[in-house]
Amino acid sequence: MRIEKINSQIQKALMEVIQSQVDDPAATLLSITRVETTGDLQESKVFFSLLNDNNYKKVSEILRKMNGFLRASMAKKISLRIVPQLKFIPDDSIKYSVDICKKIDEVRSEDARRAEERKQEDDNKEDNK
Numbered sequence: 001m002r003i004e005k006i007n008s009q010i011q012k013a014l015m016e017v018i019q020s021q022v023d024d025p026a027a028t029l030l031s032i033t034r035v036e037t038t039g040d041l042q043e044s045k046v047f048f049s050l051l052n053d054n055n056y057k058k059v060s061e062i063l064r065k066m067n068g069f070l071r072a073s074m075a076k077k078i079s080l081r082i083v084p085q086l087k088f089i090p091d092d093s094i095k096y097s098v099d100i101c102k103k104i105d106e107v108r109s110e111d112a113r114r115a116e117e118r119k120q121e122d123d124n125k126e127d128n129k
Contacts, residue, residue, distance in 0.1 A: 006080065007035040010044055013077035014086075017070055024062055026055040033091045037084055044084040047091035056090045063088040 011032050018030060029051035037044040050059060063070070067086055075083040 003037055003039065006041070006078075007037050007044070009078045010037065010046070010074060010084070011035045013074045014046060014070060016077065017073040021069070021073065022062065022066065024059075026050075026052070026058045027062055030059060033093065041080065041082040041084050044086055046086055046088050048088060049091045049094045053095060060088060060090060 011034070014035075015032050018027065018032075022030075027050075031049050033047045033049050035044050035046050048059070048063070050056060067088070071083060071086050074086075
């Protein structure tokens, strides 16, 4: 339970710092999706997603360069004896979920179209009897 609370605090603190301190337009639609901190508090994996898929490489580089600043700013917002090292990891799970939903919608549309075609074929057969 303690790690979950720490993860939540880190996520909230980093989002506040990023929203107020990162000026690059590529990072404006950044969202921290989850944080996973080791039990010894030495490292936090910070998973992030972007609305624009084309900016992952650029934003990863921005976060890498700002890592020390982000860590120091986060430390001021939360009280931890040990401030974990931050490792930023692109999270494509949201994009994956959106892609799956699109594919499901495509399959449903295709099924509906085929069902309508079968119904029309059946109606034509009955009319020809």
